[in-house]
Amino acid sequence: MFALGLIIADHRYERLERVRVVLSVLTDPLHFAVDAPTRAIRATQERLVRESQLRALNQALRRENLLLKGRLQQFEALEAENMRLRDLLGSSFNVGERxxxxxxxxxxxTPARQQVMLNKGANAGVFIGQPVLDANAVMGQVVRVNPSSSVVLLITDxxxxLPVEVNRNGLRxxxxxxxxxHDLELLYIPKNADIREGDLLVTSGMGERFPPGYPVARVTVVxxxxxxxxxxxxxxPTARLDRSREVLLVWTLDPRMYPNALTDAERIRARVAP
Amino acid sequence: MSDATTQGGWLVLLTLGVALALMVLPMPFGLEMLRPQWVALLTLYWCLTVPDRFGVFSAFALGLALDLILGSLLGQHALSLSLLAYAAVMLQQRVRVFPIWQQAVFVWLLLVAERLINLWVLAATATPLPAWDDWMSTLIGFLLWPWLFFVMSDLARRAGLV
Known part of the structure; x- marks a missing residue:
C-alpha cells in the first residue's frame, strides 16, 4: 500500500527524483562492480594483442588520421565561408561545442526500455536533456543524473x-x-514528400536540445x-547503439539556447582541460 | 535474542546482493529475455525457509533496492515483491512439505504473478511493455528452482540458518 503510494508519487509528481539521486550513492557501487569483470576482460584482451596487430592498427589509424585531417582542412575553409555568408545575411549563427x-x-x-548507463554524472557537469553522441551519430539524451553516473535514453526507445531533417533537401x-x-519511424510525412531510401537524416536543431547538423539515421524503408x-x-540509426563503448557528451555553447551554458562551459573547461 | 535468530544473517544479505547484481549483469546479445527473476526467486526461497526473519517488509526494502538499480518506477518491484512475500509466508507451512517439483510449480505460479503485477504497474503508468518472449524468464525460473533450492539449502545449513 505504501508501495502504491510510492509509485503514484514517482510517476505523477516526480517528487522522488531527489531521493533517487541520494540513494543512488548506495546503488552506484553495485553498477560499477557489475561492470568490473567486463572491464577486466577488455583490459586483458588489450594486453594480449600481438605486436604485429598493434603495428597494423597503428598504420591504419595513421592513414585514417591523415584522411580526416585532409577533410578537416576543407571543412574549416567551408565553415569560414559559411560564417562570412551568414554575416552578409545578418543572421546570427553560433557553433560552439564542448x-x-x-x-x-x-x-x-529495465528490459523493454532502451537505456544505457554512463560512468559520468553530475560531478562532471552532466545535465538532464544533454545530447549524447558516438563517433558516428546521435545516440540519445541524458534522462537521469546521479552524482557519478547517468542514464541515457537511446533514440530508439x-x-x-527528435526533430530531424533530410540532409538532401531539408525536409523536416x-x-x-x-x-x-533498432528502427526509427518518421512521423507525418505527406504522401507526396520527396524522400527516398538511403537518404541521410540529420538533427535539425528545432527542439533546441540537440545541436543541428549531426547525422541521426539513414532511411531504409519508404x-x-x-x-x-x-x-x-x-x-x-547510424550510431552503433549496441556496439560502441565510448560516447561523447556534448555541451552546446550557444548563449541563446542555454542561459547559463557559458558558465557551465567555463566550469567544465576548468575541469576537463588539465 | 538466542543464537538461532541472529546467526547467518550475512548469508541472506550476501545472496540478495548477488541476486541484485545478477539482475543487471549483461546477458549475451539476444538472450535478455532469458534472464531469470533472480531477486524474486531468492525472496521466495528465504520466505519459505526463514519466514520469521524474512518477510513482507524485507521484501519491500529489497524491491526498493531493485527499483533503484534497474531505474524502474520507484515502488514497482517493491509492490510486486512484497505481495510475493506475503503469499509465500502465508502458504509456507503447506509448501514446505511439497515434493520438490510440486514446489517448483508453486514457485512458477508466483513468478508469473510477480510478472503480472509488474506489467500492471507498467500499463497503468503508460510505460512501454516488454515483448511476449519476456515470459520465458518465468519458465527459466521454474527450471532453476530445484537446483537453487538444493544449493541454497546446503549454504543455509552450513551458515547455521536452519
Missing part, C-alpha cells in the same frame, strides 16, 4: 522522438523510436500503406 568522453557501463537496465520531420528492434494517411518511413 565534448567530454564517457564510457558506457556494462549493465542491463519508444518514448523518444520527427524521428520517433519504435522500441522494436512505403505507401493504403490505411495510413501518411507515408510510412523507417530509418536505421
Amino acid at each position: 565534448v567530454l568522453i564517457a564510457e558506457i557501463l556494462a549493465v542491463d537496465l 519508444s518514448e523518444h522522438a 520531420s520527427i524521428a520517433a523510436g519504435t522500441g522494436v528492434g 512505403r505507401q500503406d493504403p490505411d495510413n494517411p501518411f507515408t510510412t518511413v523507417l530509418a536505421e
Whole structure:
C-alpha cells in the first residue's frame, strides 16, 4: 500500500527524483562492480594483442588520421565561408561545442526500455536533456543524473522522438523510436514528400536540445500503406547503439539556447582541460 | 535474542546482493529475455525457509533496492515483491512439505504473478511493455528452482540458518 503510494508519487509528481539521486550513492557501487569483470576482460584482451596487430592498427589509424585531417582542412575553409555568408545575411549563427568522453557501463537496465548507463554524472557537469553522441551519430539524451553516473535514453526507445531533417533537401520531420528492434519511424510525412531510401537524416536543431547538423539515421524503408494517411518511413540509426563503448557528451555553447551554458562551459573547461 | 535468530544473517544479505547484481549483469546479445527473476526467486526461497526473519517488509526494502538499480518506477518491484512475500509466508507451512517439483510449480505460479503485477504497474503508468518472449524468464525460473533450492539449502545449513 505504501508501495502504491510510492509509485503514484514517482510517476505523477516526480517528487522522488531527489531521493533517487541520494540513494543512488548506495546503488552506484553495485553498477560499477557489475561492470568490473567486463572491464577486466577488455583490459586483458588489450594486453594480449600481438605486436604485429598493434603495428597494423597503428598504420591504419595513421592513414585514417591523415584522411580526416585532409577533410578537416576543407571543412574549416567551408565553415569560414559559411560564417562570412551568414554575416552578409545578418543572421546570427553560433557553433560552439564542448565534448567530454564517457564510457558506457556494462549493465542491463529495465528490459523493454532502451537505456544505457554512463560512468559520468553530475560531478562532471552532466545535465538532464544533454545530447549524447558516438563517433558516428546521435545516440540519445541524458534522462537521469546521479552524482557519478547517468542514464541515457537511446533514440530508439519508444518514448523518444527528435526533430530531424533530410540532409538532401531539408525536409523536416520527427524521428520517433519504435522500441522494436533498432528502427526509427518518421512521423507525418505527406504522401507526396520527396524522400527516398538511403537518404541521410540529420538533427535539425528545432527542439533546441540537440545541436543541428549531426547525422541521426539513414532511411531504409519508404512505403505507401493504403490505411495510413501518411507515408510510412523507417530509418536505421547510424550510431552503433549496441556496439560502441565510448560516447561523447556534448555541451552546446550557444548563449541563446542555454542561459547559463557559458558558465557551465567555463566550469567544465576548468575541469576537463588539465 | 538466542543464537538461532541472529546467526547467518550475512548469508541472506550476501545472496540478495548477488541476486541484485545478477539482475543487471549483461546477458549475451539476444538472450535478455532469458534472464531469470533472480531477486524474486531468492525472496521466495528465504520466505519459505526463514519466514520469521524474512518477510513482507524485507521484501519491500529489497524491491526498493531493485527499483533503484534497474531505474524502474520507484515502488514497482517493491509492490510486486512484497505481495510475493506475503503469499509465500502465508502458504509456507503447506509448501514446505511439497515434493520438490510440486514446489517448483508453486514457485512458477508466483513468478508469473510477480510478472503480472509488474506489467500492471507498467500499463497503468503508460510505460512501454516488454515483448511476449519476456515470459520465458518465468519458465527459466521454474527450471532453476530445484537446483537453487538444493544449493541454497546446503549454504543455509552450513551458515547455521536452519
